[in-house]
Amino acid sequence: MPTPNPAALDFLQTRRSRPAKTLGLPVPDRAALRPLLRAALRVPDHGKLEPWRLIVLERAALLRLAALVPEVGAHLGKSPEDIAKGQAQFADAHLAVAVTESPKASDKIPALEQTYSAGCVCLGLLNAALAAGWGANWLSGWTSHDRGFVTTALGLAPHERIAGFIHIGTETSTPPERPRPDLDTLTEWISE
Structure with missing residues (x-):
């Protein structure tokens, strides 16, 4: 029989992201962040390729990125609203981690699995x-x-790309629960 971990299962069934714009100070310091980063790297990794790396963006770096957004956005023809939203993502943040996909050449492991x-x-x-x-x-x-942007702002190599920016901070307001997917609508059971 398996040994259940009810607390972990309850966490997974009730977890809720917090809107980045509602995250404030304090943020985890480097000592508090390191165990979170270690936990993040305990993922499925077929072939043990480690096809990712982390870039921790502290406040000064986030402000530098925010300052780059208007010029890049204008060059790309982005609307003022898109530019403002892109800039706010960095200007309003106090800590973010850029999870960078850094695929490795492999004859056995497809690039998609690394993604x-x-x-x-x-x-x-x-x-x-x-x-x-x-x-x-x-x-x-x-x-x-x-x-x-990712080359200039973050120094990504040509084969790398951003998988996501994970913003971390102190929750300043509890978001309302949102509708969740209907399990029965999205699940097919095959027994034969």
């Missing part, structure tokens, strides 16, 4: 932060997908 693994790191970090009592949110947005 999935990087996504697992995002979810792992999000859940670790929430389990530790912090508020957290997983964001991407147009800035994370623009090659020029």
Whole structure:
């Protein structure tokens, strides 16, 4: 018989991301963040390729990224609203971790599996932060997908891309519960 962990299962069934714009100070310091980062790296990783890396963005770095957004957005023809939203993602934040997909050449492990693994790191970090009592949110947005921005702002190599920005901080307001997927509508049982 399996040994259940009711507390972990309850956490997973009730977890709720916190909107990034509602996350304030304090944020975890480096000592408090390290166990969350370690937990995030305990993900499925077929072939043990470690096809990801983490870039911790502290306040000064986030403000630097925010300052780059208007010029990049204007060059891309983004609307003023899109530029403002992209800039606020960094300007309003106090701590974020850029989970970077960094695929490795492999004859055995498809690139898509490496992408999935990087996504697992995002979810792992999000859940670790929430389990530790912090508020957290997983964001991407147009800035994370623009090659020029991620190269200039974060120094990504040509084969790398952002899987997500995980914002972590103190929850300033509890968000309302949102509707959840209907299990029965989305599940097919095959017994033969």
